[in-house]
């Protein structure tokens with residue numbers, strides 16, 4: 205998903221597009237993806253490095269070296285404390301963003317030299333953590349305790365969300381789910397259509413008993429995994445569900461268009477998606493709406 209085409213489209217539209225390092229497949233392929241992105245945009249873009257336990261071992265150090273030497277604008281780490289890589293990234297001139305899911309992890313990120321934290325609330329796609337605090341509380345709680353800037357992540361898709369994030373003390377927003385339903389996202393039209401048709405009730409949290417909670421679009425696989433989790437209770441092992449949630453099945457869903465074949469990372473904000481615009485149309489609309497809302501709340505003498 206976070207590949208050259210979408211990352212460049214987001215940056216060209218005025219956002220900070222991100223390549224997801226691991227989805228390229230190898231550190232060498234990440235280098236190629238960075239070069240491909242540079243062919244498509246001369247605007248700043250960044251790279252996400254997700255340091256989570258995975259089914260197959262990942263050469264995280266090699267990925268970090270490629271990122272540190274890439275000359276891109278920013279790196280966003282996620283999943284685990286990135287302390288071991290921070291000095292390397294800074295030596296490479298990158299802005300270090302760390303994605304955290306709690307105030308305490310954000311404070312740790314600040315302490316180890318991270319420049320910006322991106323905070324994922326309960327609503328988010330992917331891994332919201334185990335605290336279940338939504339962004340209406342989490343963002344202001346973080347903003348008032350941190351000295352570094354906060355980006356609000358999870359549940360944002362429109363100008364109302366951007367204006368709200370700014371009011372809550374964030375400096376900007378990070379969006380995942382909303383960008384899936386754009387013209388440039390390299391996913392099957394069936395999935396984009398499913399996003400448009402879904403409501404805010406159509407996501408499911410899996411892996412909670414494994415303390416690795418993740419949010420996905422409700423489908424046949426999420427319901428099957430949930431029933432296995434229920435049946436096995438606290439004795440559940442990842443092995444019990446490995447086959448159902450494995451990467452190849454996810455790929456078949458995303459790119460083959462069979463929505464019920466694998467798990468599809470999706471946030472609650474899917475319920476606010478009604479169309480499939482270009483990234484430029486989307487960002488122009490979000491900024492326009494937010495400006496209108498902010499102006500509407502100011503005394504007329506200040507507008």
Ligand SMILES: Cc1cc2nc3c(=O)[nH]c(=O)nc-3n(C[C@H](O)[C@H](O)[C@H](O)COP(=O)(O)O)c2cc1C
Nearest residue numbers: 224254282328329330357358359379380381469471
């Ligand atoms: C399809 C998809 C893939 C994602 N992949 C990653 C990833 O590889 N690493 C990561 O840190 N976050 C990933 N995320 C999470 C986003 O970066 C972001 O934190 C989250 O989507 C914010 O919530 P939202 O979906 O409500 O906008 C992904 C999100 C989506 C929708």
